[in-house]
Amino acid sequence: MAKPKxxxxxxxxTPKGFQDYFGVEVTERKTMLDQIAEVYHLYGFEALETxxxxxxxxxxxxxxxxxxxxxxxxxxxEDADLEKxxxxxxxxxxxxxxxxxxxxxxRNDLPSPYRRFAMGPVWRNEKPGPGRFRxxxxxxxxxxxxPSVAADAEICMMLSDTLEAVGIPRGDYIIRVNNRxxxxxxxxxxxxxxxxxxxxxxxxxxxxxRAIDKLxxxxxxxxxxxxxxxxxxxxxxxxDGAGLTDAQADIVMGFMDAKRETGAETVARxxxxxxxxxxxxxxxxxxxxxxxxxAQGGYGPDRIVIDPSVVRGLGYYTGPxxxxxxxxxxxxxxxxxxxxxxxxxxxxxxxxxxRFTGQEVPATGVSIGVDRLLAALRAKGRMGDxxxxxxxxxxxxxxxxxxxxxxxxxxxxxxxxxxxxLGNPKNFGNQLKYADKRQSxxxxxxxxxxxxxxxxxxKDLILGAKLAENATLEEWKERPSQYExxxxxxxxxxxxxxxxxx
RNA sequence: GCCGCCUUAGCUCAGUUGGUUAGAGCGCCUGAUUGUGGAUCAGGAGGUCCCUGGUUCGAGACCAGGAGGUGGUACCA
Numbered sequence: 001m002a003k004p005k006x007x008x009x010x011x012x013x014t015p016k017g018f019q020d021y022f023g024v025e026v027t028e029r030k031t032m033l034d035q036i037a038e039v040y041h042l043y044g045f046e047a048l049e050t051x052x053x054x055x056x057x058x059x060x061x062x063x064x065x066x067x068x069x070x071x072x073x074x075x076x077x078e079d080a081d082l083e084k085x086x087x088x089x090x091x092x093x094x095x096x097x098x099x100x101x102x103x104x105x106x107r108n109d110l111p112s113p114y115r116r117f118a119m120g121p122v123w124r125n126e127k128p129g130p131g132r133f134r135x136x137x138x139x140x141x142x143x144x145x146x147p148s149v150a151a152d153a154e155i156c157m158m159l160s161d162t163l164e165a166v167g168i169p170r171g172d173y174i175i176r177v178n179n180r181x182x183x184x185x186x187x188x189x190x191x192x193x194x195x196x197x198x199x200x201x202x203x204x205x206x207x208x209x210r211a212i213d214k215l216x217x218x219x220x221x222x223x224x225x226x227x228x229x230x231x232x233x234x235x236x237x238x239x240d241g242a243g244l245t246d247a248q249a250d251i252v253m254g255f256m257d258a259k260r261e262t263g264a265e266t267v268a269r270x271x272x273x274x275x276x277x278x279x280x281x282x283x284x285x286x287x288x289x290x291x292x293x294x295a296q297g298g299y300g301p302d303r304i305v306i307d308p309s310v311v312r313g314l315g316y317y318t319g320p321x322x323x324x325x326x327x328x329x330x331x332x333x334x335x336x337x338x339x340x341x342x343x344x345x346x347x348x349x350x351x352x353x354x355r356f357t358g359q360e361v362p363a364t365g366v367s368i369g370v371d372r373l374l375a376a377l378r379a380k381g382r383m384g385d386x387x388x389x390x391x392x393x394x395x396x397x398x399x400x401x402x403x404x405x406x407x408x409x410x411x412x413x414x415x416x417x418x419x420x421x422l423g424n425p426k427n428f429g430n431q432l433k434y435a436d437k438r439q440s441x442x443x444x445x446x447x448x449x450x451x452x453x454x455x456x457x458x459k460d461l462i463l464g465a466k467l468a469e470n471a472t473l474e475e476w477k478e479r480p481s482q483y484e485x486x487x488x489x490x491x492x493x494x495x496x497x498x499x500x501x502x
Numbered sequence: 503g504c505c506g507c508c509u510u511a512g513c514u515c516a517g518u519u520g521g522u523u524a525g526a527g528c529g530c531c532u533g534a535u536u537g538u539g540g541a542u543c544a545g546g547a548g549g550u551c552c553c554u555g556g557u558u559c560g561a562g563a564c565c566a567g568g569a570g571g572u573g574g575u576a577c578c579a
Contacts, residue, residue, distance in 0.1 A: 432539045468540035
């Protein structure tokens with residue numbers, strides 16, 4: 001007899017970089033999304049939901065000039081095997097590119113400026129890390145077609161309101177604002193930006209940008225190394241620097257150090273630093289306007305500050321940039337302090353829609369990293385309490401399932417979450433173990449003799465667990481946490497116990 | 503991508519200079535108790551020692567390559 005061939009069993013695992021969300025994780029996130037949406041809506045933004053998939057062409061940046069444009073995105077080609085292969089498609093990697101597409105596609109019908117918010121998952125095909133996944137939620141609000149920095153100021157204020165709305169008290173976060181034009185002005189002074197030939201020194205500027213972005217990680221000395229020759233990290237890996245001279249590095253470092261007590265003083269200091277640079281002066285003026293608007297709106301430096309060390313990685317930002325950071329300290333499982341870093345960021349990007357229409361369309365917007373925010377709130381202990389499970393009506397007598405279902409219905413109609421035990425009722429102990437695992441506050445028991453006497457047993461599982469910690473076997477068996485009540489009192493007694501714990 | 507560390511039961515881990523049948527705690531299952539969660543006691547199930555090759559009389563251990571994980575770093579629209 002031939003042995004049946006062993007087909008290897010499929011492995012039940014979550015794909016790397018992805019996550020499964022259970023119970024509270026889902027409901028907590030939904031609650032947070034609702035809170036954010038409410039603020040966005042209040043500020044006059046309209047909801048927009050676009051497709052999760054875009055053509056690679058519309059997403060831009062990763063054009064199919066290689067076999068698979070899978071660098072960073074999940075992409076595939078329609079009908080790749082056929083003679084006439086179709087378009088390249090990809091899962092969206094952020095909400096901004098789809099917005100640019102929508103703004104271009106519907107530009108004749110949409111109001112201008114167009115203000116919309118969007119929330120949902122985005123996907124990135126990158127190496128996952130701790131707290132970094134390949135699918136995560138973003139929550140964006142953008143104003144398209146508004147050149148005024150009032151639009152930027154408004155977004156910052158809204159970001160502040162939003163963070164407070166989701167439960168981060170004032171003082172536990174700070175929103176820092178800077179302006180790319182100021183940075184460009186400083187780089188002009190430092191001699192790494194030539195206004196007459198913007199492509200010159202492009203690589204160096206990129207390196208400078210990234211170096212500044214790492215100030216909080218490596219400190220002054222580390223950034224200086226990155227501005228100069230380069231930096232060797234702990235593992236012995238060497239990162240090339242921007243190759244600036246000491247004098248040039250001094251100018252850049254001075255810029256990051258330009259933060260003063262008040263916004264006005266910072267602005268004044270920046271004005272000195274940008275010297276004759278025209279774009280620099282423009283940026284400083286914009287920052288000044290933003291600072292004024294904040295002050296007038298009542299958003300003081302306890303919420304929003306001008307901070308020249310904020311640069312926001314690289315990319316398409318052309319004017320004001322902003323970033324929200326949580327300032328409270330959080331310890332990880334091993335008790336080490338953990339940095340949450342920025343939970344939201346954004347800025348002005350004036351060139352994105354231009355890709356589609358050829359017309360300059362100024363836009364500015366913010367993106368909140370919902371998963372990070374949730375993680376922070378959980379770590380802070382403001383979330384993540386296991387909520388109570390349903391009341392479990394146990395099954396003593398299989399023939400009387402109808403009676404048990406009736407109890408369940410009554411409880412449900414009274415607005416109390418309840419269910420009948422649906423597993424194998426043979427072993428009664430297992431029914432209570434199940435109730436335990438479900439975090440049920442109460443179990444209901446009715447066997448034959450209770451039925452005849454018209455009563456039920458109501459077991460307070462929370463009290464029972466507490467008593468069990470110190471009880472002897474005898475005490476435990478006396479069941480002090482169990483009450484016999486008339487069948488008709490089921491709702492009243494259950495409600496009494498639940499309310500005792502809420 | 504680059505550098506370091508790690509990989510033994512469901513989980514956390516031990517395993518001596520390379521030596522018989524690879525262990526512990528926790529968890530899980532069964533029973534003490536067919537109408538009661540915890541604790542206790544008794545018993546039980548559970549292993550490709552990450553994979554491939556090499557050295558050796560003999561490898562969980564040593565060597566080489568690979569995979570996976572993890573930490574740092576780089577990139578990040």
